[in-house]
Amino acid sequence: MAILLIAEHNNQHLKGETHKVVQAASAIGGDITVLVAGANCAGVAAEAAGIVGVSKVLVADDAIYQHQLAENIAALVTELGKNYSHILAAATTTGKNFLPRVAALLDVAQISDVIAIDSADTFVRPIYAGNAIATVTSTDSIKVLTVRPAAFRAAETGNNAAIENIAAAADAGMSRYVSEELTKSERPELTAARVVISGGRGMQNGENFALLNGIADKLGAAIGASRAAVDAGFVPNDMQVGQTGKIVAPDLYIAVGISGAIQHLAGMKDSKVIVAINKDAEAPIFQIADYGLVADLFTVLPELEQQLG
């Protein structure tokens, strides 16, 4: 079995999701080739070659891959992919963008957001916002999968795989990068953080999210939000945890002023320990929380920050 895995990176660094996809690929079994497509991405290739389990790294270094436009990446992956039995990418906005395009060009199905590998052709994935778990089997000649990073641990580093440069495919010319507006944050990335503290509608406004900062600093936590908080304009959308936002599974998830709608739970209910702080004792979040505190968040948060010392 030969597995092609597309690395997730920002041209400077490999993202942590890639290590998790390598772990998933190892569960399939077979030679793992990692493709790094980007611009001036030699450093990323070196990082990828260091992941245990990777046998080879292919580098397509070209300006057309700088912003990972789906049309160009898909053309390259489709051409390469014909020689592999499995093609994997992380179920991030990047992977979700180009991989279905690859699958259609190869005329095979894609299996999205895989959370467990049963065998080389049988995979497990959540449906209905995580309220049902489907086991599916594929007889396609090439299995195309996006992998949910939160469901796998990161593969170790300390390897030294061979790195090979490959030629870029032709520019598809259908799309052009215009601009990017990235949220600046010193905190760990939401999907990789060991602790996540999220605020909901109960935070009342954007300024109050500052109450979470001190606690997040002390716990080394990332800060997330419910859709209600994002829609109300309290915080930017890339902080959203849920079915349509990010899926996280940290060791500790602290939900503050979040009622616990199905769509939010879809994004965090696989966390190891869940804490809910809400003044409504009937809020659905308490049904899944390991520890619940029924109290006003405006008195609890400062106290919590203080007690974390």
Add this chain to the structure above:
Amino acid sequence: MKILVPVKRVIDYNVKVRVKADQSGVDLANVKMALNPFCEIAIEEAVRLKEAGSATEVVAVSIGPVAVQEQLRTALALGADRAVHIETTLNLDSLQVAKLLAKVVGEEQPGLVILGKQAIDSDNNQTGQMLAALTGMGQGTFASKVALQDGKVAVTREIDGGLQTVELSLPAVVTTDLRLNEPRYASLPNIMKAKKKPLDVKAADSFGVSLTSNVTVVKVSAPAVRQGGVKVESVAELVDKLKHEAKVI
């Protein structure tokens, strides 16, 4: 310019789904069904583009059993001009849906196709990208802003680190994210008018597309149930439990 909007009938997003005891799927009998929320946003965007004078006609299309006509009527009540129903009782995968839609694109020649980013039942997030691939169009996925100008479309996309704007040549495929717009409600007079709008029915097997999928569902099970936890009385007790019982801080 014509805009094509594929829509899907799904379980209402407020319904708590139940897995069938025989693990063959989820129980959809007597459950409230609705237009997929992302499809609603797609219709709204198309109608707004028409209202702004950028589009001349909005065509809604849906694939499935006769019941999907209910959702097509909703789309018409929201402002679509006409609807196409591709009838099949088969449960199709994204690839087969995308292949059928590619045929519709061939017939209708739209300048823009707007779909939802994912259906809340299968949670696949594939159809728009696959349709773009099969029709050779550029794709603007997870759109939170769509701007048409000079034969091109600028799409602002919601990506993991923030926002990204790309420009696509038309025709193009756009998939909607939640924050693209706030869909309107269908008013009673518009619901009445929608009953008179044209709705064509075509058989899915008349398109010459193979409708068989190579992916089979082995079983559908309920997710592991979390053990109900405890309520603590104070912040001090919470911190103590997190330190000594759960050992996560």
